[in-house]
Amino acid sequence: MKRGNFLKKFLPQKTDYIAVDVGTRQTKIAHVNSAGETPMVISLESVNTPEGMFRSDAPEDQLNRFLTETFEENGIKGKEVIVCMTGDRVITRYVLMPRLTDKELAKAIQVEAANSIPVPMSNLSLRHVRLDGEGEQQTQRIMIAAAPTDVVLKYYDLFSRAGTRISVMDHAPLALWRVCFGMGEMGMETAAAIDIGASYTNIIVSRDQRLVFSRTLPVGGDIITRSMAETYSMEFDEAQKYKEERAKILTSEEAAMAFNPEDMQIDFSLRDGLSELTREIRRSIEYFNSQSGGNPVQRLIFSGGTAKLKGFIDFIADALEVPAGLLKFPVIHLDGQGQDAPIDPSYAVAVGLALRGARQFQ
Ligand SMILES: Nc1ncnc2c1ncn2[C@@H]1O[C@H](COP(=O)(O)OP(=O)(O)OP(=O)(O)O)[C@@H](O)[C@H]1O
Ligand SMILES: [Mg+2]
Structure with missing residues (x-):
């Protein structure tokens, strides 16, 4: 057992997760508790995102004011939040690689990314995720996500100046996969999940409960x-x-x-x-x-x-x-009277981000 995993058994487990999905039309905040067998929604909130906020020429003070007010009004000032990058700034690649140790894989990813992504590596922040679980196969599918470093740093800076701390910068296709397929209820078929926002559409395909394809289209409602x-x-x-x-x-x-x-x-x-x-x-x-x-x-x-x-x-x-069909959220959501309440489908990415903490993904 790795030292980290060993210690984890004895430390109190964090079960409350807050995610912020800044959409081009609406900013969604999902607060999910994953202590129980089925994760439970504590709150879902949304605020209109000011027009043009994520254009590169958007005035920073306006952006800062919007985030500060939103975080204050929704009680998440001083809290840790999970976020993902808006739009199509993240380049995603799916590659097949030999089974490697973490260290070997990190090195191999650098080489693979340099060969397949037409942007200088010095400008990009890379992340990779092993998509297959432990197994006997000789090869393994890996997702590589590459985002412009200056934009990543800008997110961290903006959220910190608005009074929160980004604990994880996640990737929208992974969030969508978690909420649509990751909780184990969706059989082993080949199915696509399609999130259509205002300016973008995220498409993912899952097969045998594994993410196998994703694409972001610059078109929406x-x-x-x-x-x-x-x-x-x-x-x-x-x-x-x-x-x-x-x-x-x-x-x-x-x-x-x-x-x-x-x-x-x-x-x-x-x-x-x-x-x-x-x-x-x-x-x-x-x-x-x-x-x-x-x-x-x-x-x-x-x-x-x-x-x-x-x-x-x-x-x-x-x-x-x-x-x-419409997404059926794999979480408990109760109204004020303790009755099951439906969840607005525009919260899919926000809930998927917050589900990162659910035991299924530990
Ligand atoms: N009842 C409805 N009927 C039709 N369209 C709707 C309805 N409610 C919301 N929309 C549309 O959904 C879009 C907003 O959805 P969503 O909140 O998922 O987008 P977003 O996350 O802000 O955008 P993006 O993901 O593209 O950055 C808008 O185009 C809005 O007009
Ligand atoms: Mg969206």
Whole structure:
């Protein structure tokens, strides 16, 4: 037994984890306790992220004020938080390597990354994760994540100046895998989890409960909002509100029965916005399937705010010709009366980050 593991048995185990997922539209904070058999949500909070906050030219004082206020209002000032990087700044590679010791692997990863990532290594922070458990195989699949060092340092600095401490800088695909597949309830099939936010879509594929593929697409629910803004000559914010509160994609039966021209026009506008998003998702799934050795994706699990669009799940299952459903969170979440309460799918990444501390991942 390694010395660290030996000591761990005697030290009190930390069971409370707070995660912050700064999305381009909403910043989500998930507080999860993993002391019980099934982790339990203590709280879920969200705040609108100020427009353009993560553009490289965003004013730092505005960013600092937003984070400071958010952390103070949500009682996490002075606490440790788990975060991941927003957007598509992290480059991810999946490689097959011989079984190596930790030290050998760290060295081999440097060489592999230098060969496969077209950015000077001196500008990147590298992390790697062994995706296969202990086993007899001679080879092992490794995920390499590379992020620009200046951006990583900026996150640490921003969070620290806003009164929290980043305990772990995690990777969104890993968080999504944990919440969708990692808790052991999802069988051994090949399934994809797709989180559609406002500006980005994260796609992962899990097979035999192992992460085997991920991709971040620079497209999300904003594209639907823009389509509606154009159809109705509305401002973006107004169109977004209209989309969230009123819009619905009609099923073919509903479309055949619809006599209300407004419903038909909304449906048309939504489909127009969704066509590029659907095309991009289809392309990624088809790419994975073409590499999968005859073991294609059999099921789709959706999360992210855009998955809440009325009629979306039926629409996408139909368009991609794969069975689809909304994520069922593998955690306990009770309302004020102690009754089971559903979890908003836009919390998938935040809850997945907080699940890092669950015993399944120790
Ligand atoms: N009821 C709803 N119907 C349709 N769309 C919705 C609904 N609720 C939220 N959305 C859309 O979901 C998106 C926000 O989702 P989410 O909070 O997952 O994004 P984010 O994490 O902030 O963004 P990103 O991950 O792209 O940085 C927005 O485009 C919003 O309009
Ligand atoms: Mg998001």
